[in-house]
Amino acid sequence: MFEIDFKFVEPFELESGEILSSIELRVTIYGKLNADKSNAVLVFHALTGSSRIGDWWEGVMGDGLGLDTSKYAFVCVNYLGSCYGSTSGKLLKKKGLNYKNQLPLVTVRDIIRTNVHLLEFLGIKKFKAVVGGSVGGMLAMQFGADFPELTEKVVAIGATPLSPMGLALNHLQRQAVENNDIEMARKIAMLSYKSPTQFNQRFGRKPNRNGENPKKHHKNRFDIAGYLDYQGEIFRNRFELESYRIITKAMDLFDLTDEQIQQISAKTHLVGISSDWLFPSKDVLDLAKRFRRNGVDTTFTELISEDGHDAFLSDTGKMSNVLREIFATEDTEKTERKKHFQINNLKVVSGRNCVAA
Amino acid sequence: MFEIDFKFVEPFELESGEILSSIELRVTIYGKLNADKSNAVLVFHALTGSSRIGDWWEGVMGDGLGLDTSKYAFVCVNYLGSCYGSTSGKLLKKKGLNYKNQLPLVTVRDIIRTNVHLLEFLGIKKFKAVVGGSVGGMLAMQFGADFPELTEKVVAIGATPLSPMGLALNHLQRQAVENNDIEMARKIAMLSYKSPTQFNQRFGRKPNRNGENPKKHHKNRFDIAGYLDYQGEIFRNRFELESYRIITKAMDLFDLTDEQIQQISAKTHLVGISSDWLFPSKDVLDLAKRFRRNGVDTTFTELISEDGHDAFLSDTGKMSNVLREIFATEDTEKTERKKHFQINNLKVVSGRNCVAA
Numbered sequence: 001m002f003e004i005d006f007k008f009v010e011p012f013e014l015e016s017g018e019i020l021s022s023i024e025l026r027v028t029i030y031g032k033l034n035a036d037k038s039n040a041v042l043v044f045h046a047l048t049g050s051s052r053i054g055d056w057w058e059g060v061m062g063d064g065l066g067l068d069t070s071k072y073a074f075v076c077v078n079y080l081g082s083c084y085g086s087t088s089g090k091l092l093k094k095k096g097l098n099y100k101n102q103l104p105l106v107t108v109r110d111i112i113r114t115n116v117h118l119l120e121f122l123g124i125k126k127f128k129a130v131v132g133g134s135v136g137g138m139l140a141m142q143f144g145a146d147f148p149e150l151t152e153k154v155v156a157i158g159a160t161p162l163s164p165m166g167l168a169l170n171h172l173q174r175q176a177v178e179n180n181d182i183e184m185a186r187k188i189a190m191l192s193y194k195s196p197t198q199f200n201q202r203f204g205r206k207p208n209r210n211g212e213n214p215k216k217h218h219k220n221r222f223d224i225a226g227y228l229d230y231q232g233e234i235f236r237n238r239f240e241l242e243s244y245r246i247i248t249k250a251m252d253l254f255d256l257t258d259e260q261i262q263q264i265s266a267k268t269h270l271v272g273i274s275s276d277w278l279f280p281s282k283d284v285l286d287l288a289k290r291f292r293r294n295g296v297d298t299t300f301t302e303l304i305s306e307d308g309h310d311a312f313l314s315d316t317g318k319m320s321n322v323l324r325e326i327f328a329t330e331d332t333e334k335t336e337r338k339k340h341f342q343i344n345n346l347k348v349v350s351g352r353n354c355v356a357a
Numbered sequence: 358m359f360e361i362d363f364k365f366v367e368p369f370e371l372e373s374g375e376i377l378s379s380i381e382l383r384v385t386i387y388g389k390l391n392a393d394k395s396n397a398v399l400v401f402h403a404l405t406g407s408s409r410i411g412d413w414w415e416g417v418m419g420d421g422l423g424l425d426t427s428k429y430a431f432v433c434v435n436y437l438g439s440c441y442g443s444t445s446g447k448l449l450k451k452k453g454l455n456y457k458n459q460l461p462l463v464t465v466r467d468i469i470r471t472n473v474h475l476l477e478f479l480g481i482k483k484f485k486a487v488v489g490g491s492v493g494g495m496l497a498m499q500f501g502a503d504f505p506e507l508t509e510k511v512v513a514i515g516a517t518p519l520s521p522m523g524l525a526l527n528h529l530q531r532q533a534v535e536n537n538d539i540e541m542a543r544k545i546a547m548l549s550y551k552s553p554t555q556f557n558q559r560f561g562r563k564p565n566r567n568g569e570n571p572k573k574h575h576k577n578r579f580d581i582a583g584y585l586d587y588q589g590e591i592f593r594n595r596f597e598l599e600s601y602r603i604i605t606k607a608m609d610l611f612d613l614t615d616e617q618i619q620q621i622s623a624k625t626h627l628v629g630i631s632s633d634w635l636f637p638s639k640d641v642l643d644l645a646k647r648f649r650r651n652g653v654d655t656t657f658t659e660l661i662s663e664d665g666h667d668a669f670l671s672d673t674g675k676m677s678n679v680l681r682e683i684f685a686t687e688d689t690e691k692t693e694r695k696k697h698f699q700i701n702n703l704k705v706v707s708g709r710n711c712v713a714a
Binding site: 102103104105161162163164165167168169171172175176179181184187188191196199200202203204205214215216217218221222223224225228245249252253255277280 | 459460461462518519520521522524525526528529532533536538541544545548553556557559560561562571572573574575578579580581582585602606609610612634637
């Protein structure tokens, strides 16, 4: 595994028209790029993830696993606006914006464009696949639509344009963040990432494991409440308010048009999670049908799990198997390249190798 | 319709052992009590409801409707701790408690006992039925278990002991209330009261109806977000922080034991709502099976609706039909009275008739 920090010191224009004077991106690469760099797979992390795939997809990426490091090199870029090495939300807030306290609108398309800027430096001409879960799945689909020449496969897990229930959950999370209560945001999010069945099995109506008895005092908690509070606490120390607002807003705005879908030439694999209520499997299936109606070569797979939306991160054995099968699929048709890769106004001006754990 | 305000000026001991020096209860009665007062039905309101059944069950209660005012008299008591005429949460917080800022634990059993205290004054010996939805359904079941001699039927709609998902939702709502953010509490609650399908139909991904465009500015909302904010705003003016904490805590603690269930002698009707994810219909069915295993004469009905948990309030035609059918059911067996009604330590010391809209 090695890491590179890129700094682009030319202006980067966001989809909104706002111009950032420079951006930084952290990239992590696992496995070994072959001589012609034709074995690269671009992986997109989820809302609060980092470019270190190994930190959150252990059991899914590795030698002989679904994301097989003995065959492919896996590249992941921390999102513009995230807080794990790239230009963070806090920095974006400070940079070049006209209004006090305003955050820039960063879109899924903007994030995709930052990733594509790196290709020239990395010497990769085309990815074997672009892969992601949740917001990472949105990015994979948008990548396929915006840069169809640059990937053979699109793999999106537990991802569709957000439903109104999803928009509502994100809205409440951002409102909590506005009140400096990122713990509340995380706790609301956790509910949407898990499934009722999983909660029944793990927590039931047990009192909090620290021994407090909910029947004895108004503030005493059940175990599920203690769990959520703990998740909130550890999150405060690892994520940034502004990054949370920027990336959830990007999620909200992701919404492929039919015209965009028609641009996708990659073989596309949509994966639904059976117990996911944030991105219901039925919605993923409906999206797969819509892709097909729009001429995209699309498969739909359901990952059967009780882990809810989080299953793509937690049910690693099943996730690995689903990905192994998808990567084993032969591309039966070579679709025409429909769109030219556009050269961007940004260039790599610095890059350094990092040794990391 | 007429209303009565009762004031009990003898000490009332809560299940927790805390003693309240006095309590007030507001009662509303619809329809006409017959000469021997044998046609009374006790109705329990939901979390934020009042004793005015007509305000929230229009289309369900009325002449010829499911709750038929031409046959029965419907009695509803505002909960101890609520803020619609009974001793409110704010008052409870002030009264006779030992710790600064502590709220008393009020349980579903406490609320039931306050209702039973009124029977003597009202001259009612036995209810034709006790009926409620959501926390009202919890109260109906607890009433049947604690005072089996006092009702012929128990009707509980969309109610079971709270699942860990439900406990989690209540926990987050109470934490919002601790931060004086009752609007956030209401908004989280609204998500749990509605169904994804209903949101898809009503809101989809439409921009907020006030014209703001979510793609143009970071704070601009989709329609679902504008709707939730509006629901939060109107709620702040109509409900009390302490009442919210007290009643949601009572909900959390409701959890019938097998021994309690075995006390129920009333014919019991449990109703699940097909799209309810706060109290899933499957959980209601499982509870009905558990009632049967414990010797309770129990039916299960599913109300098919896309309105989510709220369907018992919003899908009035269907709710009315379900209740009409339940009230038409003849009691085929007369079960033995298993438990004596215990005389309580409180007496009616004042009661006045109120003319109200």
